[in-house]
Amino acid sequence: MTLRALSGAMEPGEKIPPVRELAAQFGVNPNTMQRAMVEMERDGLVYTERTSGRFLTKEEQVLAEKRKAFAREETKKYLDYMKKIGFTTEEVAAYVKALGEKGEETT
Incomplete structure (x- = not known):
């Protein structure tokens, strides 16, 4: 996920799929993916809109x-x-x- 964000494969502000969907896509436990999302949010790569989900930062x-x-x-x-x-x-x-x-x- 981080590589996709950093490589430009995702647009700034692009909506990130739900945790369960990402976990299935990458073949990991949803709890592991949730921890990764929390870490990415802490690092400023991802932000959460309470009712809309997670998004890649718009901060280029x-x-x-x-x-x-x-x-x-x-x-x-x-x-x-x-x-x-x-x-x-x-x-x-x-x-x-x-x-x-x-x-x-x-x-």
């Missing part, structure tokens, strides 16, 4: 900040993993740059 700045934070966390995990298998930061940067620019692997 919040979405941009969360997107950057997510990218930072995932990049750090990737970099840490690559260092564990023997790559330097410079080597990893070269691979990422080559793949991003040319869609090719470096050797």
Whole structure:
């Protein structure tokens, strides 16, 4: 759900399906999905309108900040993993740059 919100697959202010529907879609317990929704609301990604349900925030700045934070966390995990298998930061940067620019692997 968070990835859909951050990737732009959902529009700011878009209504979020009910918890039970999301739980079935993602194959998790409704209680787990409810906790995830509460966390997303606490993080400012989601807001609740009492009689209408939950919605993705309309605050594009919040979405941009969360997107950057997510990218930072995932990049750090990737970099840490690559260092564990023997790559330097410079080597990893070269691979990422080559793949991003040319869609090719470096050797």
